[in-house]
Amino acid sequence: MILLKRTLQFFIICTFLGLITLVSLYYYVKSDIPSVQVLKDVQLQTPMQVFSRDGQLINQFGEKRRIPVTIEEIPKPLLDAFLATEDNRFYQHIGIDPIGIVRSAMVLISTGEKKQGASTITMQLARNFFLTREKAYIRKVKEIFIALHIENVLSKDEILALYLNKIELGNRAFGIGAAAQVYYGKTLNELNLAQMAMIAGLPKAPSALNPIRNPVRAKARRNVVLGRMLAEGYITKAVYDETKVEPITAFFHGAEIDLYAPYISEMVRAEMVARYGYERAYNSGFNVYTSVDSKVQKAAQTALVDNLHAYDMRHGFRGPEAILWNVENQQAPSESDILEKLKSANEIGPLLAAAVMKVEEKSAQVLLKNGEHATLDWENLKWARKYITRYRQSYAPKAATDILNPGEQIWLRKKDDGSYILSQLPEPASALVSLDPNDGRIKAIVGGYSFEQSQYNRAVQAKRQVGSNIKPFIYSAAIERGYTLASILNDAPINQWDKSQGVAWRPKNSPAVYNGPIRIRRALAQSKNVISVRLLRGVGLQRTADHLLRFGFANSDINRSESLALGSASITPLELARGMSTFANGGHLITPYFITEVQDFAGNVLFKTEPELACDNETIEPSKQPPSVTCAPRIISKQNAFLIADAMNSAIWGGGSWAHKTGWSGTGWRAQSLERRDLSGKTGTTNDSIDTWFSGFNRDIMTTVWVGFDNPGNPLGRSTYNSNLDSGQISGAESGAKTAQPAWIDYMKFALKDKPEAPIEPPEGLVSVRIDLATGLLSHKNDYTSRFEYFTKGTSPTKYVLQQPVNVFEEETKTEEELF
Numbered sequence: 001m002i003l004l005k006r007t008l009q010f011f012i013i014c015t016f017l018g019l020i021t022l023v024s025l026y027y028y029v030k031s032d033i034p035s036v037q038v039l040k041d042v043q044l045q046t047p048m049q050v051f052s053r054d055g056q057l058i059n060q061f062g063e064k065r066r067i068p069v070t071i072e073e074i075p076k077p078l079l080d081a082f083l084a085t086e087d088n089r090f091y092q093h094i095g096i097d098p099i100g101i102v103r104s105a106m107v108l109i110s111t112g113e114k115k116q117g118a119s120t121i122t123m124q125l126a127r128n129f130f131l132t133r134e135k136a137y138i139r140k141v142k143e144i145f146i147a148l149h150i151e152n153v154l155s156k157d158e159i160l161a162l163y164l165n166k167i168e169l170g171n172r173a174f175g176i177g178a179a180a181q182v183y184y185g186k187t188l189n190e191l192n193l194a195q196m197a198m199i200a201g202l203p204k205a206p207s208a209l210n211p212i213r214n215p216v217r218a219k220a221r222r223n224v225v226l227g228r229m230l231a232e233g234y235i236t237k238a239v240y241d242e243t244k245v246e247p248i249t250a251f252f253h254g255a256e257i258d259l260y261a262p263y264i265s266e267m268v269r270a271e272m273v274a275r276y277g278y279e280r281a282y283n284s285g286f287n288v289y290t291s292v293d294s295k296v297q298k299a300a301q302t303a304l305v306d307n308l309h310a311y312d313m314r315h316g317f318r319g320p321e322a323i324l325w326n327v328e329n330q331q332a333p334s335e336s337d338i339l340e341k342l343k344s345a346n347e348i349g350p351l352l353a354a355a356v357m358k359v360e361e362k363s364a365q366v367l368l369k370n371g372e373h374a375t376l377d378w379e380n381l382k383w384a385r386k387y388i389t390r391y392r393q394s395y396a397p398k399a400a401t402d403i404l405n406p407g408e409q410i411w412l413r414k415k416d417d418g419s420y421i422l423s424q425l426p427e428p429a430s431a432l433v434s435l436d437p438n439d440g441r442i443k444a445i446v447g448g449y450s451f452e453q454s455q456y457n458r459a460v461q462a463k464r465q466v467g468s469n470i471k472p473f474i475y476s477a478a479i480e481r482g483y484t485l486a487s488i489l490n491d492a493p494i495n496q497w498d499k500s501q502g503v504a505w506r507p508k509n510s511p512a513v514y515n516g517p518i519r520i521r522r523a524l525a526q527s528k529n530v531i532s533v534r535l536l537r538g539v540g541l542q543r544t545a546d547h548l549l550r551f552g553f554a555n556s557d558i559n560r561s562e563s564l565a566l567g568s569a570s571i572t573p574l575e576l577a578r579g580m581s582t583f584a585n586g587g588h589l590i591t592p593y594f595i596t597e598v599q600d601f602a603g604n605v606l607f608k609t610e611p612e613l614a615c616d617n618e619t620i621e622p623s624k625q626p627p628s629v630t631c632a633p634r635i636i637s638k639q640n641a642f643l644i645a646d647a648m649n650s651a652i653w654g655g656g657s658w659a660h661k662t663g664w665s666g667t668g669w670r671a672q673s674l675e676r677r678d679l680s681g682k683t684g685t686t687n688d689s690i691d692t693w694f695s696g697f698n699r700d701i702m703t704t705v706w707v708g709f710d711n712p713g714n715p716l717g718r719s720t721y722n723s724n725l726d727s728g729q730i731s732g733a734e735s736g737a738k739t740a741q742p743a744w745i746d747y748m749k750f751a752l753k754d755k756p757e758a759p760i761e762p763p764e765g766l767v768s769v770r771i772d773l774a775t776g777l778l779s780h781k782n783d784y785t786s787r788f789e790y791f792t793k794g795t796s797p798t799k800y801v802l803q804q805p806v807n808v809f810e811e812e813t814k815t816e817e818e819l820f
Helices: 001-031 034-042 076-086 097-109 121-130 136-153 154-164 176-184 194-201 213-229 237-243 262-276 278-283 294-314 333-341 467-480 520-523 529-539 540-549 561-567 573-584 638-653 667-676 734-752 808-810 813-817
Strands: 048-051 057-061 289-291 352-359 363-368 373-377 388-389 409-415 420-423 431-433 443-446 488-493 497-499 503-505 516-519 597-600 605-608 680-685 689-698 702-708 766-772 785-792
Touching: 001 488, 034 420, 048 213, 048 262, 076 121, 076 194, 076 262, 097 497, 121 136, 121 154, 136 529, 154 176, 194 237, 213 409, 262 289, 262 443, 262 597, 294 352, 294 431, 294 443, 294 702, 294 734, 333 352, 333 363, 352 467, 363 409, 373 420, 409 520, 431 573, 431 605, 431 734, 443 734, 467 520, 467 540, 467 561, 467 573, 467 638, 467 680, 467 689, 467 734, 488 520, 488 529, 520 529, 520 785, 529 540, 529 561, 540 561, 573 638, 573 680, 573 689, 573 702, 638 667, 638 680, 638 766, 638 785, 667 734, 689 813, 702 734
Parallel strands: 048 289
Antiparallel strands: 048 057, 289 597, 352 363, 352 409, 363 373, 409 420, 431 443, 431 702, 488 516, 497 503, 597 605, 680 689, 689 702, 766 785
């Protein structure tokens, strides 16, 4: 009885002392215990994702890969794997597991080492959010108190979901959603049991047990998880025996990109960091929707890449990338050795590395870097005459042995039919920008051949001389000063003495063909240099420069010399496309944009672009005008915009009568292949073909293409006719029409597919009268010597070239003539 009494007293004293110790410890660490209420509204660090307009993932940016999932989205076997391994009494305890603590204490007493932490999932969550991984008693005390607090604030399911979304699982994957993607390229419900067990085994040591870094240890840890699942009754012995022998299938998977468009994704990244700061932009789970449509963007990228390869092929083959072995001095290596050598080849864009194994008369056998054997037939080799300089190419090859030798490392491209064609990394650079001229939406943008090769975005960063692409703006200034499309100027050489230099400035047409008196419409369509200079002089240099500044160009880029008329101004492709859009939209300066909407991690809209529209407030009925509509500023009259656009239509379709031998072509005649009368365009070529351009549009789309070298001053050269290729090949000096326009045509062919024609309609304030083509005066004739021309009211000619009465037939054919 006395022993029982003393034993009871001992337990009461121990309990009392334990309570005092517990309370003392609580107050000792209370000030260091954070409020766990934040877990109610916790926002996990989630990468920023960038999407196309149609919801295709373009890229994601963030220091941590995380794909948050709800408890309902997690497969039960995966939950079972984590519970069996990390905390099998999770749903029974109050945040701490007394049995686990006793077991850990016994290990400590018996070994003197802290081998077991006795941490529950709730305690691990407390440590992951609020503490460090330091093995210290005081940290464990804090962990216990925080865990108890968490259990009072959150439900068991909420705790488990937070834990599974928070934990580090290696390779920058945080949370099970990201781990499934990183290791297997799958969603959670696509994982098999072996893969789930592998992920459940990672929290113990994400680096050491990583299946990519250490597959042997990872497999052993996976089987420990499977053993725990068997012991806890989650799986049967048969399932355990079958699963534990499965091989390791994990390897690194990047983000599942739907649309590879690195230039615009980098534009978005830079803009988001500028707006929100690095930390918030990268880790707040923003979803950013861009203005580009995935299919249109892909078409733009393909058009640009194919066009650069077309240029490179007509200038000749520059030889192999490297010599892997010399067939004359050494025996061919084994296939495995060749593949080992090819590993170091940095494949860029569509280029694939390959080794030449055997060369026959009209074909070559190659081994690709991926181990595939392929045959290069003569059709895919015969283009490769030898490159000499940018201006010279050798003879057309007659046999494959004229082109390749065994042991050479070459580049290939895969064609649509599955065959491979000999290729090489193009020397020039290029950019493409496509806008909606009505609101500034960037439909597609490409900053170069390959982002891996160069992150320099030429579409928005490269200021290059625009050549004759400046002429529509020069002519617009002339229209504003009273010139008309029927005004006659003398297309003849100019010789101007420069007293300061002691030389004469002699601007020339390119080609050096002069037509004498010529109408302004035809001069713009045929890009007559001397007419552009004469117009600049007629308007005045300063007035012309001031007019150009209206189109959004920087003052510092508009040089004040007569060379401005020939395109010496340096402008980026995006700036040029923006300025040209004014002629397509009736005279408004739109503001280009590439982000349409920014959402937070919960889908709430943080930002939505409300673009300025090409409209006039006075033309919109107040009852029909949405309150959010803002009209873009008008910078030229709608009549001026239409007249320039209509003259640029002649740059594609030409004029005159071919039947009567008076027909003429504009510099952009190749765009006739699109068979659309609603298109207007302008070529641009600088001296020595250093920069080449083509800009063209209808009412709904404006696209500019530039081709040149990154190093300013390098000419694009010329190519001679290649007898091995078809008659439709491009040859001669490179120019806007030959070098840049083909990419524009290929892109527009896709962008305009199935789209109805969208001609720019003549606005009010214009009159259409028949003029004599030779003099620009009024004409009574209704034949090939005349046409209907548009004039702003009050500017049409008042005199007839011949005083003849108007007949009924002339009035009836007006509509047909206007289709010209």
